[in-house]
Amino acid sequence: MPVLVSGLLAVGLFFFAAGTVALLRFPDLPSRLHALTKADNVGLGFVLLALGVAAPDPVRIFKLVLIWLLVLVASASVCFLVADEARRRSGTGEGR
Amino acid sequence: MAGAFDLLLAVLIVWLGWRAVTDPDLLRAAMQFVALGLVLAIAWLRLAAPDLALAEAAVGSGLTGALLVTAVRGWRASEGTDAEERAASGWALPGSLPRLAAGATSLLLLGLLLLAVRGLPERSAGLTAEAAAALPASGVENPVTAVLLNFRAYDTLLEVAVLLVAVVGVWSLRRAPASLAREDPPFVLASLLGLVAPLLLIAGGYLLWIGAFAPGGAFQGGALLGGALVLLSLGGLGGALLARPALTRAVLVVGLLVFLAVAVGMLAWTGGLLRYPEPSAKAWILVVEAAGLLSIGATLGALFLGGRIERAHPGDG
Known part of the structure; x- marks a missing residue:
């Protein structure tokens, strides 16, 4: 069990690290947003999966799932809002 | 391993704190302040103080960060205007005399704090043993809540009063900008708010x-309520708040009024300021906290709006 938990945590951290490197290295806003929302959400999923495996009771697992869903909804929405605002400001958007 | 993590935390706290104060780009400095708050919250967790970690993450990092970012935005928006317009809009930097006075006051406070710390006994458990012994009579099982709302409830009473004074201070400076009342949030933002704001209210009540x-x-819990109000104002729904000044004022003061009423009532009933009768202690604590939650949330939201909430005068536009 500890091996499984550590393995899942390590995979999660790998995705977080990859997302952070991409945030720092990618050239423009859309690709940075892409890296941040995709990689970090997968990373968070693995970390929460690890915590869920180690959780003492089902209620804890339920709370972890709630957290993951909330972060998914929030990051997808915020990603769209940031990209939309940037597109509007750059003036390259069609029909605006 | 844990030692290395703590060392990393300590270095990060000092570095982020330094960057937040010295970064010439104010917006970046505000972001670093938010990051500092999150790292501080982790440090409080490492010190086994989850109550402080929650408060630091919600108030110290989230809401203060939102206040700072709004202040930077307002400051930048006013940059093209001349000094008089700036002063009128409330975004002017203070002159050198107020700055010197503020600096001198801060140094004086720092000196007094250092003196107070020097006077502390070197190793002391404080009142931990006494508080733990009295815990069963407090009405609650969380020692932090027992201290804040029972043993030293007058401290909390004064804190609630300080929050109200802070709002009065901000309100005496300027009116809330009418731009908050725009009614056209983007669809995605509106639907996100429709999901998140009720969740924040539930989470606040749960806390x-x-x-x-x-x-x-x-x-x-109040910090979450305040966060919900900040989100709603960012989504352009602050107009609903601005449209009901009387209700907003009532919610702002209800925490202090209920707390005072309970304090006076207990003085008459049990003879002690905020000394609750033992069997119903939890009920009184919940009453005081519930009213406090509303006022704390409204206070944080009102501070974010950054000015008096009153009906727009006809012709103001």
Whole structure:
């Protein structure tokens, strides 16, 4: 069990690290947003999966799932809002 | 391993704090302040103080960060205007005399704090043993809540009063900008708010309830309520608040009024300021905390709006 938990945590951290490197290295806003929302959400999923495996009771697992869903909804929405605002400001958007 | 992590935390705190104060780009400095708050919250967790971690993450990092970012935005928006317009809009930097006075006051306070710390006994458990012994009579099982709302409830009473004074101070400076009342949030933002704001309200009530036996309480719950108000204002729904000045004022003061009423009532009933009768102690604590939660949330939201909430005068536009 500890091996499984550590393995899942390590995979999660790998995705977080990859997302952070991409945030720092990618050239423009859309690709940075892409890296941040995709990689970090997968990373968070693995970390929460690890915590869920180690959780003492089902209620804890339920709370972890709630957290993951909330972060998914929030990051997808915020990603769209940031990209939309940037597109509007750059003036390259069609029909605006 | 844990030592290395703590060392990393300590270095990060000092570095982020330094960057937040010295970064010439104010917006970046504000972001670093938010990051500092999150790292501080982790440090409080490492020190086994989850109540403080919650408060630091919600108030110290989230809401203060939102205040700072708004202030930077307002400051930048006013940059093209001349000094008089700036002063009129409330975004002017203070002159050198107020700055010197503020600096001198801060140094004086720092000196007094250092003196107070020097006077402390070197190793002391404080009143931990006494507080733990009296815990069963407090009405709650969480020692932090027992201290904040029972043993030293007058401290919390004064804190609630300080929050109200802060709002009065901000309100005496300027009116809330009418731009907050725009009614056209983008669709995605509106639907996100429709989901998140009710969740924040539920989570706030949940934190208030579990405060009796686990980390949580009125301040943490109130911070979530304030966060919901900040989100709604960002989404352009602050107009609903601005349209009901009387209700807003009532919610702002209800926490202090209920707290004062309970204090006076207890003085008459049990003869002690905020000394609750033992069997109903938890009920009184919940009443005080519930009213406090509303006022704390409204206070944080009002501070974010950054000015008096009153009906727009006809012709103001």
